[in-house]
Amino acid sequence: MTQYLSGTLAKGFKILEYLQQHTTATLNEVAFDLALNKTTAFRLLASLVELHYVKKSHQTYTLATNNQLLTQFNPPVLNWVAVPITTQITKKYQVTAYIGILNGPNVVITQVIGFDDDLSEYAKIGSAAPINESALGKAIVAYLPRSKVTALVTQLKSTATKYTLNDQALAQNLAITRQQGYSLDDEESSFGIRCLAVPIMKDGQVIASLGVAGPLTRLKRQRLKQIAHDLQTCRTEIGLQLT
8 A cells, every 4th residue: 555545545446346246235244345444444434425426325326326327437447547546646736636538518527635634524535527627627628529519519518607618619728728738727617726737548539538727716726837837747647557
């Protein structure tokens, strides 16, 4: 186990992987098969239920329906390798990191890597947002074939804030994203929040994106290039693990 890997988080992922393989399981089965203390297994399962990642019915646990999309399109190994690699960024800048995948004109959050003990951000796993409101989404779409980019851009009409981009302005922004190697959500989804993201590549194809989000006071404009460089370094390390 590396110095950055959270033991508790790793155990939680083992439970999710176990439920993916077994469909349903009881507390006793999870504890026994994963060699966990029963109290620890109960606490982890209760947390996963609270975060809407797992459902409990009577005495059995299953993966929540809204997260089946994640296991269908998101390689499980991506989440495993990204957490310890990305933790160094979340601690350095005191921001939360996310992994997203594309689902139509939306980006879906498949992973959350927090910098503190606040679990509230983990509730965002499985949530979706239009690509023009998310740096995660723009980081993926910017690397798709031009015809697909055009088709996606024409579907978007949402305007979360006065800074949200659409149509030609969005297309130009995606071109800049590809040129500079990272995307920026500058209060385009929420006032006071800035997000930065980079694409995750495998075999020359974009498969997901990695980004960080936080208040403007933490993600200051003069630090954006350095943060983007650190994200690109993480992205490269993740990509090496996926090959």
